[in-house]
Each structure stands twice: as structure tokens, then as C-alpha cells.
Amino acid sequence: MEESGTRAMKRRSEAGQSYIILAMLMIGMLAFSAMAIDGGMLYHEHRRAQNAADAAALAAAYAKIKGIPLGPPALEAAAENGYPNTSQACDPPGYDCILGVGENLAIQVTNPPRTGEYAGDPDYIHVQIQNQIETSFLHLVTNGGLSNAAEAVSRVWPSQNYTPGYAIFAATEHDCKGVWFTGTGDTYVAGGGIFSNSDAASGSCQSGVQSGGGNITVEPPDGIEVVGSFDMGGSGTVSPPPTEGVPQYRLRPMPIPDCSGLPDRGKLKINGAGTHTVEPGRYEQITVLANADVTLEPGMYCVYGNKGFTANGGSISGVDVMIYMQDGPFDLGGNTLVQLAAEQTPGDLVDPSDNDWKGMLLYVAPTNTDDVKITGTSSTTYTGTIYAPNSLVTLEGTSDTMGVNAQVIGEFVKTAGNAFLDISYDESKNYYLPPAIDLIK
Secondary structure, eight states, X not given: OHHHHHHHHHHHHHHHHHHHHHHXXXXXXXXXXXXXXXXXXXXXXXXXXXXXXXXXXXXXXHHHHXXXXXXXHHHHHHHHTTOOOEEEOOSSOXXXXXXXXXXXXXXXXXXXXXXXXXXXXXXXXXXXXEEEEOOSSGGGTSXXXXXXXXXXXXXXXXXXXXXXXXXXXXXXXSOSOSEEEOSSSOEEEESSEEEEOOOOEETTEESEEEOSSSOEEEOTTOOEEEXXXXXXXXXXXXXXXXXXXXXXXXXXXXXXXXXXXXXXXXXXXXXXXXXXXEOSEEESXXXXXXXXXXXXXXXXXXXXXXXXXXXXXXXXXXXXXXXXXXXSOEEOOTTSEEEEEOOOSTTSSBXXXXXXXXXXXXXXXXXXXXXXXXXXXXXXXXXXXXXXXXXXEEEEEOSSEEEEESOEEEEEXXXXXXXXXXXXXXXXXXXXXXXXXXXXX
């Protein structure tokens, strides 16, 4: 009987242990279910908050471009994305901040940002959303709901010159000879500086190089700046001395010209002396020979064939024009008198995509890597921006003086020849980028 009782007690003990294990399993299953359900809820809520923060940051950026207070549009955008709020002062208060509050919700909009990587920069707008999420199960084992946070940063790009303050700009980031001064002719730059974006800084590969006999002078207060180093190995002088090791320049995206709607005029070959007039349009090539005197009518010229736009001798003139090199080289020859000027009136040269090309004289497509030669005889002038982001741009005069009243932007920029190269930069005569916004974070 004693043995039988012992076995019964053992069975009751094992049964009790089973109940405990079963209870623990049920608690574990409940916890996993809670994590799955509430975790999914948290993920969904975070995505919702992030979308609202992005929308608020973009709305604030658009308001800033328009010159109106940016706080109310930002809070309104957050409300439209599921976060109703009422505006009030921040803590601490300030003109740079607006706060939107709601049930278990705080939305802070700052311009400039008060914290983070872009703190103090007025071009940036910082939106932060913080709220509490009511859970289905986790509140049974935690104190209160779950915290959720999202943030977004937008940037406002004002309307500005593409590379403000620089008459010559070499865009390459790592190659040798971003700016390269050769030849025996002097180069004089007024109204803007010279910049090489290349970080090349070894003994055999440098960001800027002066290897010719001509003198290089930049009128103060501007100068020569290079991200890497500068080699003054030529016999000419360089004034002022280049500044090395400057920060690399972040270039903004450039709009792409829209040639749709222009008539396709095919190949244009002018091979006879006399006076000729050329109309705007799309051209497979433009070739001018035999000392012809050519006038470009005002408007846009889109060259799409690999023969490009070339000339030799005579003259080429045009006012209120823009030349878009989709393919092929641009070289009007050293024996040609060139007098070309970009459109200077806003709204007069606007393409079908609503891009206003005031101030843009020569635009070389980023996919076009053919060389650009800015050449001409005495009295030659180019007025307006020359933009060739993936091309070598050579400035070369073959007579007494060549005038470039332009901003020259190339992957590489080189001076050559024996003429006096007079570069005069007037920002107002060059291309201005339209206002734009970016969602940075």
C-alpha cells in the first residue's frame, strides 16, 4: 500500500509539472503572438510616420522657395498624412522652429535645423515626428505604449549661377590636370576665380598645372583654388598663388534641354563664300568652310550627329542663341571670327519642358565626351555659359586677343596658343539654375 501511495503522489507531481510547463508554453506563445502583432503594427506605424515626415519636409521646402512661412504647410502635410496636430511654440521658442502637437504626438519643424549634420544651415529643413503607439498585447508586460520616431531632411536650392563666383571650373574629381595652362599667351581673368574640383595631389598627378610660358593673372579678390595640389612648373608667373586643399564642390543636377518641336534640318554644309543665315532647329551636323560669313538667328540649335559643329575661316555670329551638342565636337577653328552671345532676356528662350535657357550659350550633353575648342581670331567674343561636364574644353587664341565673356565649365579646362586670353566673368550674363528641392534624409 505504501508503494502504491508513493506512485500516486509521483503521478500527481508529474501532472502538476505538466500544467506549469503548459502554462509557460502558453505564455511564450502569447508573447510571440504579441511580438508578431504589435511588431507589425510598429513597423506599419513607423512607415506611416516616415511618409508623413517626408511629405512635411517637402511641403516646407516648396513654401521656402515661394518665400512664405514654411511651418504651417509642413504641419498641414503631416495632418493630411494621418497626424492631426495643432501648432504651438517650440521649447525653446524661436523663429526657426514650429511645433505641432496632437494626442500622444509631437511634430517639430526647424529651419535651419537645430541638431544633426545640417545644424545651422539655412538651406536645410528638419522635420521630426514622435508619437506613442497603443499596443494590442505588449502593454500587458510593458509600462505604457511603444515609442515611435521618424525624421526627414529636405534641402532648398535657390536660383543661382551653376558654379557661383568661378569663371573657369574643372569638374573632374580625381584626374590629373583639371585645369592646365599651356602655351605662351597670357591669361587674364576678371570678375571670378578659377577652380579645379580634382583631389589629385601626387608629384606626378596634380589638380592644376601651369606648364607654359604665359602668365596667369586672376584679378583680386578672386584667385585660383584646387582641391588637390598645383604644379607651377612653367616659366610663366601665377598670380595670386593658388590655394590648395580646398573642399570638393558638390555640383547640382543640370536640366536637360528639350529639342522636341524643333524642325529637323538634317546636315548643313556651307562650302561657299558669301553671307549665309542659319535658322534654329535640329541638325545632324553643321559645317562651315570657305570663309563663309554665317549668322545664326536667335533660338536653339540642337546638333545630334557625330560630326558636330565645326568651322574654318570666315565668321560666325549670333545673338540670343543656345547651341546644344548632343553628339560630336564643337570647334569653330582658329581662323574664324566668332561673335556669339546667349539669350539675356528671361522667358524668351524656353524649351517645351519649361527650361529657361537665359545665359546658356553652349551646352554639351553629359553623354557627349567629344572635345570643345573655344577658339577664334582677334575680336572674337563668346558671351554666356559654356557647359561641357564630360569634355576637355580648350581655350585657344591664335591672334592678338580673344575675349571670353563667359563661364567655362568642363571636365577639364585647358588654355593654349599664343594670344592674350581675356576672360571676363559677369554672373548676370551667365546661366542660372532654377530653384530646386531635394529630400536628403
